[in-house]
Amino acid sequence: MKNNTNVIDLENIETIYEGERTPVIRDVSLKVKSTEFIAIIGPNGAGKTTLLETINGLLPYTSGQGFVFGKMISKHRSEIRKNIGYVLQNFEIDPLAPFLCKDIVMSGRSGKIGMFRFATKEDWEEVWYSMGLVGMIDFAQRSIGKLSGGEFQKILIARALAQEPEILLLDEPFSNLDFSSRKQIEILLNRINDKHKITTVMVSHDLSFVPSKCKRVIVMDKGKIIMDGKKDWILTSDTINKIFHNGKGL
Amino acid sequence: MIELPISLLITSILGAMFAGFVCSTMGVFVVRMNLSSIGFCMSHAAFAGAAFGLMTSIDPLISAIIFSFVTAMILGPISEKARLESNVVIGFLFSIMIALAFIFLNFIPGQAASGTALRILWGSIFSVGYNDLLILALLSFILILFIVLFYKELLAVMFHRKLAESSGINTKLFYFAVLFFTGFAVSLSLRLVGGLLVYALIINPTSSAYQFFYDFKKILIFSPLIGIISCLIGFWLSLITDFPIGASIVIISAIIFAIAIILSPKRRRGNGMQYKKTLKAV
Ligand SMILES: Nc1ncnc2c1ncn2[C@@H]1O[C@H](COP(=O)(O)OP(=O)(O)O)[C@@H](O)[C@H]1O
Ligand SMILES: [Mg+2]
Numbered sequence: 001m002k003n004n005t006n007v008i009d010l011e012n013i014e015t016i017y018e019g020e021r022t023p024v025i026r027d028v029s030l031k032v033k034s035t036e037f038i039a040i041i042g043p044n045g046a047g048k049t050t051l052l053e054t055i056n057g058l059l060p061y062t063s064g065q066g067f068v069f070g071k072m073i074s075k076h077r078s079e080i081r082k083n084i085g086y087v088l089q090n091f092e093i094d095p096l097a098p099f100l101c102k103d104i105v106m107s108g109r110s111g112k113i114g115m116f117r118f119a120t121k122e123d124w125e126e127v128w129y130s131m132g133l134v135g136m137i138d139f140a141q142r143s144i145g146k147l148s149g150g151e152f153q154k155i156l157i158a159r160a161l162a163q164e165p166e167i168l169l170l171d172e173p174f175s176n177l178d179f180s181s182r183k184q185i186e187i188l189l190n191r192i193n194d195k196h197k198i199t200t201v202m203v204s205h206d207l208s209f210v211p212s213k214c215k216r217v218i219v220m221d222k223g224k225i226i227m228d229g230k231k232d233w234i235l236t237s238d239t240i241n242k243i244f245h246n247g248k249g250l
Numbered sequence: 251m252i253e254l255p256i257s258l259l260i261t262s263i264l265g266a267m268f269a270g271f272v273c274s275t276m277g278v279f280v281v282r283m284n285l286s287s288i289g290f291c292m293s294h295a296a297f298a299g300a301a302f303g304l305m306t307s308i309d310p311l312i313s314a315i316i317f318s319f320v321t322a323m324i325l326g327p328i329s330e331k332a333r334l335e336s337n338v339v340i341g342f343l344f345s346i347m348i349a350l351a352f353i354f355l356n357f358i359p360g361q362a363a364s365g366t367a368l369r370i371l372w373g374s375i376f377s378v379g380y381n382d383l384l385i386l387a388l389l390s391f392i393l394i395l396f397i398v399l400f401y402k403e404l405l406a407v408m409f410h411r412k413l414a415e416s417s418g419i420n421t422k423l424f425y426f427a428v429l430f431f432t433g434f435a436v437s438l439s440l441r442l443v444g445g446l447l448v449y450a451l452i453i454n455p456t457s458s459a460y461q462f463f464y465d466f467k468k469i470l471i472f473s474p475l476i477g478i479i480s481c482l483i484g485f486w487l488s489l490i491t492d493f494p495i496g497a498s499i500v501i502i503s504a505i506i507f508a509i510a511i512i513l514s515p516k517r518r519r520g521n522g523m524q525y526k527k528t529l530k531a532v
Contacts, residue, residue: 018331056416058412058415058416078418078420079418081415081416081417081418082417082418084416085417086413086416086417088410088412088413091410096460096516097409097464098282098460098463098464098465098466098468098469099405099408099409099464099465099466100464100465100466103405103465103466104409106402106405107402107405107406107409107413107414107417108406108413108417109417110402110403110405110406110414110417110418110419111406111414111417111418111419112417112418113402115400115403116399118402119402143464143465144409145464159413163417
């Protein structure tokens, strides 16, 4: 156990994919306080997804130390995960997939409810509540494969919220969405962080969509954190211009 | 038409129903988890195992189960990693299993060799004994219990394995449970349907059910139902025509699948409709 106020606390973390030799993220140290809203940005292949999946223990780290809620990630993986909501990036669903939206939202809670237990009325209340929060309550009985990109993204967010997480990890929540859906998701993320005090870590390869409630930005490149600080300062710095606009005619 | 004593007839009918139930129930998971090629390989391993049992006078049911479990133990972890090699290994194991099966069949001792060999290739109405029936009933019961007890975990895993894992479900447990139950289902249905066709009984009814429903619960109800109906009609067809039972069952389940595709609301509402509209407009 580690006693401090950081809900996420990584020290010199290194993650290597199975069967590979070189680490994808190296020497990553990151502390996130409770209720913070941070954005991790960096070009494709920078290691952002890898970092998120190291935090919730989907990928084991090969060196360094990682704590979430003060618990060592490598030892308490499944316990930690029950309190982390995860929204996967670019996730395409088969249009014929045989699932109703409400069941998908409920599936976010399955781990938390625990084995050998059935979903109770309270669990369903939580499902309706999260679906209401993302404005998708009318879609409860619809099939998951027939949603638009934005609707699907909202259901995935509701799925993560139904878990009543303390931390929300979002991987490229704005990719493949049109402008108005992006705007809706942005408002939603602001509200979730603001009203529900959920620590939010969002990943994006696009500078232009960092929600307004997000005050801290972390820049990753080639597996390392190269900048970490206030949003306004980072987004106007020279380094960021070099990384994001290099070879793009600047 | 074959004349059968009534008790044998009842045993056989019940056997066919249970076989239809266990295979097409596992089909729901196998199809959704993209385990088709592993399942295919496992059913041929069970076939080779049964042949091995006949050759060495071990109970073919036990050797079939062992063969298909060993296959699951080899293929499960490889495919789980979603590595490229998994298809290569599956192709390799599949051909080895078929080759082994024919070699074993060739060495079955005694005079009845060719009859026995044919029976496990094509399946046989008379092959379901009282004990087989008991085991099939037991497996059916365990499967129902498994699904009722772990419905919420299974649904989460069927939707998306990584997401399920990320919300705290031990998905590996369910992945291997599906493989093992499939191994049991295949091995137990082998004698009735035959080693070459048992896999169709896993895939066809499920694929038919997938044409109609968007609700996972309904698929879990209708897939086994279609499996049972296929087996019953197939059984009847085999009785009146003398077709091999396995072939009859598979033909019936394939016909149901074809009808399902034609009637499928999922397909009609999609491209088909638009295509017709465009045609009219032109
Ligand atoms: N399963 C994997 N096995 C091996 N390498 C991987 C795997 N997934 C991602 N990588 C590599 O890790 C690097 C970082 O990937 P990722 O974390 O997905 O980047 P980002 O999310 O920032 O685009 C990439 O170079 C990618 O090729
Ligand atoms: Mg990524």
